[in-house]
Amino acid sequence: MAETREFQVFRGDRSGGKMETYPVEVTPGMVVLDAMHRIQATAAPDMAVRWNCKAAKCGSCSAEVNGKPKLMCKTRLDALPADRPVEVRPLRTFPLIRDLVTDVSWNYEVNKKIPPFTPKPGAVWRWKQEDVDRVQEFRKCIECFLCQTVCHVLRDHQKQPVFNGPRFFVRLASLEMHPMDGLDRLEQIKEKSGLGYCNITKCCTEVCPEDIRITDNAIIPLKERVVDRFYDPIRVLFRKIFGSASLTKPE
Amino acid sequence: MWWLEPLAVALGLSAFGIYSFWAALQGDHYAWGPYLSPFYSPELFGNSSHALFGPPPSWWPAAFSMFGVELHIPFSPAFLILWAPLGFRGTCYYYRKAYYRSFFQNPTACAVGKPWKSYCGETAFPLILQNIHRYFLYVAIVFIAFLTYDGLKAFTREGPKDYVAGLGSVVLLLNAFFLAMYTFGCHSLRHLVGGHLDSFSDSASSCTRHKIWSGVTCLNERHMMWAWISLFWVGFSDVYVRLVSMGRIADLRIF
Numbered sequence: 001m002a003e004t005r006e007f008q009v010f011r012g013d014r015s016g017g018k019m020e021t022y023p024v025e026v027t028p029g030m031v032v033l034d035a036m037h038r039i040q041a042t043a044a045p046d047m048a049v050r051w052n053c054k055a056a057k058c059g060s061c062s063a064e065v066n067g068k069p070k071l072m073c074k075t076r077l078d079a080l081p082a083d084r085p086v087e088v089r090p091l092r093t094f095p096l097i098r099d100l101v102t103d104v105s106w107n108y109e110v111n112k113k114i115p116p117f118t119p120k121p122g123a124v125w126r127w128k129q130e131d132v133d134r135v136q137e138f139r140k141c142i143e144c145f146l147c148q149t150v151c152h153v154l155r156d157h158q159k160q161p162v163f164n165g166p167r168f169f170v171r172l173a174s175l176e177m178h179p180m181d182g183l184d185r186l187e188q189i190k191e192k193s194g195l196g197y198c199n200i201t202k203c204c205t206e207v208c209p210e211d212i213r214i215t216d217n218a219i220i221p222l223k224e225r226v227v228d229r230f231y232d233p234i235r236v237l238f239r240k241i242f243g244s245a246s247l248t249k250p251e
Numbered sequence: 252m253w254w255l256e257p258l259a260v261a262l263g264l265s266a267f268g269i270y271s272f273w274a275a276l277q278g279d280h281y282a283w284g285p286y287l288s289p290f291y292s293p294e295l296f297g298n299s300s301h302a303l304f305g306p307p308p309s310w311w312p313a314a315f316s317m318f319g320v321e322l323h324i325p326f327s328p329a330f331l332i333l334w335a336p337l338g339f340r341g342t343c344y345y346y347r348k349a350y351y352r353s354f355f356q357n358p359t360a361c362a363v364g365k366p367w368k369s370y371c372g373e374t375a376f377p378l379i380l381q382n383i384h385r386y387f388l389y390v391a392i393v394f395i396a397f398l399t400y401d402g403l404k405a406f407t408r409e410g411p412k413d414y415v416a417g418l419g420s421v422v423l424l425l426n427a428f429f430l431a432m433y434t435f436g437c438h439s440l441r442h443l444v445g446g447h448l449d450s451f452s453d454s455a456s457s458c459t460r461h462k463i464w465s466g467v468t469c470l471n472e473r474h475m476m477w478a479w480i481s482l483f484w485v486g487f488s489d490v491y492v493r494l495v496s497m498g499r500i501a502d503l504r505i506f
């Protein structure tokens with residue numbers, strides 16, 4: 001006989017809502033997104049859920065499962081405690097549209113403010129593996145925005161106007177460390193991206209479904225580059241004495 | 252159970268903090284024969300044979316007055332040097348994460364509520380000073396040299412040719428090793444040895460730097476683990492030397 005598990009799912013919109021309970025017949029190997037589809041097919045055909053690939057690659061099905069930001073299509077039911085209902089809520093950091101769907105368009109606005117890849121004049125278009133490896137990790141990002149929703153700077157302090165969030169530190173790192181990118185981005189990283197608000201507490205890294213080591217490989221290296229330019233007293237002094245070109249990377 | 256990790260970290264760091272403060276205040280029983288407690292190394296001035304520049308300085312005040320109260324703090328060689336490891340660990344990217352979570356609840360754990368309304372991260376004084384971490388790293392590397400010397404010296408008795416090994420020799424050498432694993436996995440070091448480059452392949456020197464960067468990266472991936480092992484071991488080393496020097500335990504002779 002198939003087992004039945006209880007799901008509590010947020011139903012509502014910006015004007016209000018509540019957790020509704022749905023019993024769902026579950027089969028081995030099922031993920032939370034399957035359960036949402038079964039609820040749609042049986043009890044609540046009007047329940048709003050965003051998804052696309054069901055393969056953890058499109059980044060659409062982000063939600064908060066038992067209070068933790070997760071991809072619903074990558075969260076197996078057998079990995080969740082069986083003795084209590086599974087709670088599914090929409091991402092808390094973004095404005096709610098309806099049920100499990102939030103408006104993540106703020107992220108796309110942030111993205112537009114980052115100057116795109118701009119090749120160095122006369123760049124040689126040949127890559128060595130060791131250079132590929134470092135920036136390739138950042139290219140794995142599927143824009144699920146789980147890191148954005150969990151980051152306390154956005155989630156609890158609503159610093160959206162001054163803080164780009166971990167997803168965009170990953171993007172900035174991929175450009176700043178790119179061997180062929182010719183733009184000097186450090187001023188923007190320090191002044192506009194809000195990197196200094198990050199206190200490296202690593203929640204973004206903990207939730208990233210692509211296992212990008214956001215804090216260690218993107219944020220901290222960027223912080224260190226900012227230190228080189230703006231905070232290292234000896235380098236700053238050197239630059240004052242010998243001109244702005246010394247101790248910065250050649251353009 | 253989200254509170255378990257921050258609680259364990261808070262307890263671990265507090266226990267170490269209290270013990271090391273107590274041990275630094277003692278100013279005694281920090282050396283025995285060739286052994287020198289890492290809390291007291293390098294011993295700049297002091298009464299043991301390890302002192303680099305002679306006996307305790309005469310300029311150390313007999314009493315400090317604070318808020319009208321006279322405090323008699325006897326000289327301890329640890330006072331002259333402990334600022335360095337304290338500053339190094341205090342500004343370390345891993346420990347920052349650990350104490351921002353466990354002590355400052357900023358945040359206590361991921362996706363749980365927090366008690367604070369306002370927040371400025373590391374953009375303002377005093378936390379903006381965390382950016383000088385690399386200067387503490389420079390000092391820490393010098394300390395690694397001293398502690399390695401202490402670890403090797405612990406295998407000699409009557410002079411450099413008279414080799415012996417006690418359990419304490421192994422303890423002190425391991426101490427230098429664990430601290431080196433921690434220090435050489437530092438994020439700032441990772442940046443300085445090669446992370447600041449945009450290309451790892453455009454010159455012979457950048458290829459060499461890539462190799463060094465890869466080595467530091469390897470340690471860096473386990474930076475938290477080395478941070479705890481080395482923290483525990485440095486405390487244990489002090490306990491060991493202290494107990495041997497007080498005569499509470501006998502140093503186990505290996506050969």
Ligand code: SF4
Nearest residue numbers: 151198200201202204
């Ligand atoms: S490490 Fe920084 S960016 Fe990542 S969640 Fe924490 S504060 Fe946010």
Ligand code: SF4
Nearest residue numbers: 141142144145147208
């Ligand atoms: S960095 Fe990771 S968590 Fe953040 S948006 Fe990209 S894939 Fe998602």
Ligand code: FES
Nearest residue numbers: 053054058059073
């Ligand atoms: S549906 Fe595409 S990531 Fe889950």
Ligand code: FES
Nearest residue numbers: 343344345437438
């Ligand atoms: S980052 Fe931990 S020692 Fe530098």
